[in-house]
Amino acid sequence: MPPINxxxNxxxNxxxxxxxxxxxxxxxxxLAIARRLAADGYDLAICARRxxxxxxxxxxxxxxxxxxxxxxxxxxNEAQILDFFAAVNAKWGQLDVLINNAGLGHKExxxxxxxxxxxxxLEVNVLALCIxxxxxxxxxxxxxxxxxxxxxxxxxxxxxxxxxxxSASKFAVRSLTETLRRELRAANSNIRISSVSPGIVxxxxxxxxxxxxxxxxxTYGQFPVLQAVDIANAIxxxxxQPEHVEVNDILIRPTQQTS
Ligand SMILES: NC(=O)c1ccc[n+]([C@@H]2O[C@H](COP(=O)([O-])OP(=O)(O)OC[C@H]3O[C@@H](n4cnc5c(N)ncnc54)[C@H](OP(=O)(O)O)[C@@H]3O)[C@@H](O)[C@H]2O)c1
Numbered sequence: 092m093p094p095i096n097x098x099x100n101x102x103x104n105x106x107x108x109x110x111x112x113x114x115x116x117x118x119x120x121x122l123a124i125a126r127r128l129a130a131d132g133y134d135l136a137i138c139a140r141r142x143x144x145x146x147x148x149x150x151x152x153x154x155x156x157x158x159x160x161x162x163x164x165x166x167x168n169e170a171q172i173l174d175f176f177a178a179v180n181a182k183w184g185q186l187d188v189l190i191n192n193a194g195l196g197h198k199e200x201x202x203x204x205x206x207x208x209x210x211x212x213l214e215v216n217v218l219a220l221c222i223x224x225x226x227x228x229x230x231x232x233x234x235x236x237x238x239x240x241x242x243x244x245x246x247x248x249x250x251x252x253x254x255x256x257x258s259a260s261k262f263a264v265r266s267l268t269e270t271l272r273r274e275l276r277a278a279n280s281n282i283r284i285s286s287v288s289p290g291i292v293x294x295x296x297x298x299x300x301x302x303x304x305x306x307x308x309x310t311y312g313q314f315p316v317l318q319a320v321d322i323a324n325a326i327x328x329x330x331x332q333p334e335h336v337e338v339n340d341i342l343i344r345p346t347q348q349t350s
Contacts, residue, residue: 109132110133111134112223119294120319128188132247135152166223169222174247178229184236186227188229189227191240197257213260216263237283239283241267241268243264243287243340244264244289245350285338290316314340
C-alpha cells in the first residue's frame with residue numbers, strides 16, 4: 092500500500108517507503124512520534140528496553156500497513172546500539188530519519204546525588220544520542236540526504252530548580268545539535284538536523300523523575316500540560332519542510348507554564 096501522505100524524503104520513482112528510526116518508542120513521546128510517522132507512511136525501526144511494551148507498539152504500528160523492525164536495546168550498551176543499526180541496514184539498506192527521543196531524568200542534586208543516576212542520564216541522553224547520530228549519518232551518507240531530530244527539552248534552554256544533571260544533559264543536546272549542523276555544513280552535506288524542546292508533557296517521565304505517582308499527578312494536574320501528540324506534531328512539521336528549509340529548534344511549552 093502506498094504511503095498515506097508522501098513525506099519529503101521519499102526517494103523519487105520508487106515504491107520504497109522512507110525509513111525512520113525512533114528510539115524510546117515504548118512509551119510517551121517516542122510512541123506518539125512512531126504513530127505519527129506510521130500514519131505518514133514511514134517504515135519504522137523502534138527500540139527501547141521493555142520488550143512487552145515495544146512488542147505492543149510494533150503490533151499497533153503494523154496495523155497501518157507499514158514494515159516495522161522492533162528490537163530491545165539498552166542504549167547504555169554500545170554493542171546493542173550497533174546491532175540495532177546493523178539490523179536496520181540489513182532490512183532496508185537505507186535510512187531517512189532518526190528520531191533521538193529516548194531519555195530520562197532523575198531528581199538527584201549536584202550536592203548529594205547518586206553517581207549511578209548521573210551516569211544513566213549522561214549515557215542515555217547524551218552519549219547514546221551521539222552514537223545513534225554517528226551510525227545514522229553513515230547510513231544516510233550514500234544518498235546524501237536524511238534528517239536527524241533530537242527530542243531535547245526546555246531544560247536545555249534554562250536551568251530549572253533542583254535539576255541536578257538532567258538540565259546539563261539537555262544543554263549538551265542543544266550544543267550537539269549546533270555542532271552537528273556546523274559539521275554537516277562543513278561537509279557540504281544535505282542531511283538536516285533539528286531539535287524539539289518541550290516543556291511539561293504528560294508521559295511516564297514525571298513519575299520516574301520524582302519516583303512518585305502522586306508527584307506526577309501534581310505535575311500534570313497544575314494546568315493543561317502538553318500531550319505527547321503535540322510533540323509528534325512538531326516533529327512532523329520539521330520533517331515536512333522542503334529540502335532548503337532546516338528547522339533548527341522548536342521551543343514548545345504548555346500555554347500556562349511559567350518557567
Ligand atoms: N515528559 C516531559 O515533560 C518532557 C519534557 C521535555 C523533554 N522530554 C524528553 O522527551 C523524551 C521522551 O521522554 P518521555 O517524556 O516520553 O518519557 P517516557 O514515557 O519515560 O519515555 C522515555 C523513553 O525512553 C526509553 N529509554 C529510557 N532509558 C533507555 C535506555 N537505557 N535504553 C533504551 N531506551 C531507554 C524508555 O524505554 P524503556 O524504559 O522501555 O527502555 C521510553 O521509551 C526524553 O528525551 C525526555 O528527556 C520530556
